[in-house]
Amino acid sequence: MGVSIKQIAEIAGVSRGTVDRALNDRPGIKPEVKKHVLEIADSLGYRSNRAGKLLGLHKAPMSIGIQMPSEGNDFFEAITAGQRQAGSELGDFGLRLYWRTMKGFSARRQAQQIDELIEEGVQAIALVPIDHQIIHEKLAELARKNIPVITFNTDIADSDRICYVGNDYLKSGATAAGLLGRLADGREWRVLVLTGSVSMLGHNQRIHGFHSTIKEHYSNIKVVDIFETEDDDDKAYQICREFLSPAAAAGGRSVELPADAIYLTAGGTAGCCKAVIEAGLAGVIKIISFDRTPSMEQYLADRVITASIEQEPYLQGYLPVKMLFDYLLDNTRPPACSWTRNEIVISENMNQSARFTEK
Amino acid sequence: MGVSIKQIAEIAGVSRGTVDRALNDRPGIKPEVKKHVLEIADSLGYRSNRAGKLLGLHKAPMSIGIQMPSEGNDFFEAITAGQRQAGSELGDFGLRLYWRTMKGFSARRQAQQIDELIEEGVQAIALVPIDHQIIHEKLAELARKNIPVITFNTDIADSDRICYVGNDYLKSGATAAGLLGRLADGREWRVLVLTGSVSMLGHNQRIHGFHSTIKEHYSNIKVVDIFETEDDDDKAYQICREFLSPAAAAGGRSVELPADAIYLTAGGTAGCCKAVIEAGLAGVIKIISFDRTPSMEQYLADRVITASIEQEPYLQGYLPVKMLFDYLLDNTRPPACSWTRNEIVISENMNQSARFTEK
DNA sequence: CTGAAAGCGCTTACAG
DNA sequence: CTGAAAGCGCTTACAG
Structure with missing residues (x-):
């Protein structure tokens, strides 16, 4: 179909081996010969053939x-x-x-x-x-x-x-905010942020992107607090348990919720879900998380996690x-x-x- | 690396050509020879090599x-x-x-x-x-x-x-319903459905999947009416204009909205958006649509379309x-x-x- | 530094 | 029905 090494060799008046040396920057070729060969290859619009390359790999596999x-x-x-x-x-x-x-x-x-x-x-x-x-x-x-x-x-x-x-962690944070903004639908909502670690750039960017978007479009949403889970379910569970204790103690009676939503930038989602369920607030407090691990599957299916944002792992x-x-x-x-x-x-x-x- | 046709040929005591005939169901080979070759190929765990096949295509391209x-x-x-x-x-x-x-x-x-x-x-x-x-x-x-x-x-x-x-059009309808259910968040919402054509299976399945999900999980959502847009923006515009006219006539004064959301199963989204904007209801009436055409881009960016569900075209x-x-x-x-x-x-x-x- | 040869795995005419 | 040969495009020793 296209131009082959053989044709270049013929036109250049050299052997296929020499053409190969020129095209693939292999040693042992005189500079002017190389130049000549490359010019011809160029003028012919040479593009190496993948099938040939693939088969040529046989010795020296990648x-x-x-x-x-x-x-x-x-x-x-x-x-x-x-x-x-x-x-x-x-x-x-x-x-x-x-x-x-x-x-x-x-x-x-x-x-x-x-x-x-x-x-x-x-x-x-x-x-x-x-x-x-x-x-x-x-x-x-x-x-x-x-x-x-x-x-x-x-x-x-x-x-x-x-x-x-x-x-793009900024955009993933913005996506979480956009989603939460649509869920709040103009209502005054308070959000608890659980991040993995304040020393992880990606986690910070997810907070930053979130902030920018609510600042620009959803002034009805406020962040009430930020805690670190260290990507750990137990830690996240403890934090949420404590955070939710006033509401949990109230049992069925209506008290103001400590938050309308929890936004998790990293690991610990399953622990958070557990605490929310124990507080009787599954589905009441919206949970927005990232990624998806086996421990999260059931919570997603049960709508305890409102939505999780995946990144095509x-x-x-x-x-x-x-x-x-x-x-x-x-x-x-x-x-x-x-x-x-x-x-x-x-x-x-x-x-x-x-x-x-x-x- | 793996087993090659050459090796099979040697073991079977035939030529490479004959092995090729056997492996690729080509005519002109005695049944018992074919059987013999295939058995050997099988016992050797032969899998054809893609690089070889690819290069072998040179004559008779696909x-x-x-x-x-x-x-x-x-x-x-x-x-x-x-x-x-x-x-x-x-x-x-x-x-x-x-x-x-x-x-x-x-x-x-x-x-x-x-x-x-x-x-x-x-x-x-x-x-x-x-x-x-x-x-x-x-x-x-x-x-x-x-x-x-x-x-x-x-x-x-x-x-x-x-x-x-x-x-899977049933699932795409279910996804739309799941999203709308989360947006309604327990509130009583009325939805206008705009479908492309009642004779298109995919469009019907998107309605069906939507219905099943709200029936099972979101009894607070009701479908108020269904119209056909024939995938046409002008048609969709006319329908929406008429449907929204009471609210539009009210201007700034609050009247009950004819619907809280519009669910479009197919084409006509841009026309619908235009009518919603003209009625002064952009962002107030939620719009859930499918796919994404150039005419929808701006409405998505401007949040006139709350969300659109794409299908990896x-x-x-x-x-x-x-x-x-x-x-x-x-x-x-x-x-x-x-x-x-x-x-x-x-x-x-x-x-x-x-x-x-x-x- | 360069060329001629052999080979990767598979296909396809061609000869018998 | 079968085999021997040539070829796809590229690489790699090897000989000079």
């Missing part, structure tokens, strides 16, 4: 490394499923995936696992970067070594990653692998940011797409 | 036909974009796409365009089937001719399509092409139904995912 803080964190299950799917689809083309996972957010541990991946010989890395000097330096080192990096779920400023795949696993593969294969450049959607999930639309999980 | 009622219908723009994207990604492997589009829903025209595609020599077809005897017969004919079919956007009962890619274009390609390539069977999500879109989360459109 390997990609993945590093993430997924241990003990249910949220990463869907991400892992996406990575596995990409690995299996591309396995036919020889791709090998190497995982390094950790519990919690240690920059030193992350740096160490990145080193391990390099030693395994991976040609590219996808990771959830920790915002720490050590990691900044490590990413600079990867850039020097010509190992392309894609960040997912969380981005890191001023690094040389070729792409970020994940949420499966794609956050799938896309980085796919993009790195394409990049290594024929230099296909992904966009600098591939935003995942903020999906508003309620009980009625929570179980629909078997597409991603069934295969 | 072609897939697409038929849909997209003319004059903005909704199909995103679908077309998805098809184009799949076509360009797979173009490297020689795939050619053939389009036949029509305006409106003529079964005879559809049958004729299917015939045209067959004459073009397409090996598979993706279409939006019309529920008519002629089409049922045409699909049976395609099955006899061994031309695989995928339906998208709309399914058709008891046909031999290998997959349906699209919405881009994927409805992309997936059928991709699935048919995979099916033709190595018999990869798609699921019988690949449901697209019911995405709740509000002004805050409407512009996020550049992923699908930018490329």
Whole structure:
């Protein structure tokens, strides 16, 4: 169909091997020959053929490394499923995936696992970067070594990653506010904010985006308090229990609610739900949360959680692998940011797409 | 990596050509030889290699036909974009796409365009089937001719399509009801339903799913009336104008609203919005709609439309092409139904995912 | 630094 | 009905 290496070789009066050297920046070719070949390729509008490349991979198969803080964190299950799917689809083309996972957010541990991946010989890395000097330096080192990096779920400023795949946390906060504003429908509502940690950028952005939107459009909504759950269900349960105790003590009698809604920016949702149910306030106090873990499923189905905003975790696993593969294969450049959607999930639309999980 | 045709040939004591004939049901092979080869392939756990297949396509490139009622219908723009994207990604492997589009829903025209595609020599077809005897017969004919079919956007009962890619209209109706129920928050709300046509199954299912959910969970919501817009903005405008005239005549003075919300199952949303704005009721009467056309964008952004439920139209274009390609390539069977999500879109989360459109 | 050859896995004419 | 050969586009040793 298109132009092939063979044709370029004929026209340039060199061998296919030399054309290959020129096109793929391989060593051992005279600069002027390279220039000549590239000019011809250019004038012919040469684009390498994927089928040929794919089959040509047979020796020197590709390997990609993945590093993430997924241990003990249910949220990463869907991400892992996406990575596995990409690995299996591309396995036919020889791709090998190497995982390094950790519990919690240690920059030193992350740096160490990145080193391990390099030693395994991976040609590219996808990771959830920790915002720490050590990691900044490590990413600079990867850039020097010509190992392309894609960040997912969380981005890191001023690094040389070729792409970020994940949420825009400001917009996800705005989405939560937009939803809550529509629910309040002009009524004066007071909102309790439960965040994961005030030192997590993403969590803060979800608060910030929320604030901006209510400030601009929903002056009837007020934030009454902010607490940290440390992404922990027990902690969230304790906080909510205490917060709700006046209303709970009142039993059936009507007292003013301590809040009309609870907005959770991160983990701890199931604990919060438990406390709300125990206080007899399920469905009365609206709960807006993010993501979806197994422990949240039932609360979503039962409408204890009014809505949860998901961020396409499966794609956050799938896309980085796919993009790195394409990049290594024929230099296909992904966009600098591939935003995942903020999906508003309620009980009625929570179980629909078997597409991603069934295969 | 895996087992190759060459290895099977050696073990079976036949040539690669014969193995190929056996594996791909090609004519000209003795039944017992075929059986023998297949047994060996089976025992070795043979799975064909995609890279090899892809390159082997060079002669006899694939072609897939697409038929849909997209003319004059903005909704199909995103679908077309998805098809184009799949076509360009797979173009490297020689795939050619053939389009036949029509305006409106003529079964005879559809049958004729299917015939045209067959004459073009397409090996598979993706279409939006019309529920008519002629089409049922045409699909049976395609099955006899061994031309695989995928339906998208709309399914058709008891046909031999290998997959349906699209919405579950009952669930999309349920999603609309769940959302409206949360907005009403226990208040007695009256809803005007505007459907496209009472003879369109999908539109009816969106009403049915809506009814079931309010019946089960939101007895505070009542449907006050149902009108047909014929998917037409002018018609929708006229209906709404008349319906809202008492309230509009009242000007600023408070009268009881003729409805608290309008639920549109199909086209005509922009017309409805125009009438609601003219009556001075933007934001007061909640509007829940489906999909998203250019004419709706501004109303969504301005919160005149409270929320619209989208059905991943881009994927409805992309997936059928991709699935048919995979099916033709190595018999990869798609699921019988690949449901697209019911995405709740509000002004805050409407512009996020550049992923699908930018490329 | 360059070329000629062999190979990846699968298909397709062609010869028998 | 079957086999031997050639080819798809690209890569990789190997020889010079």
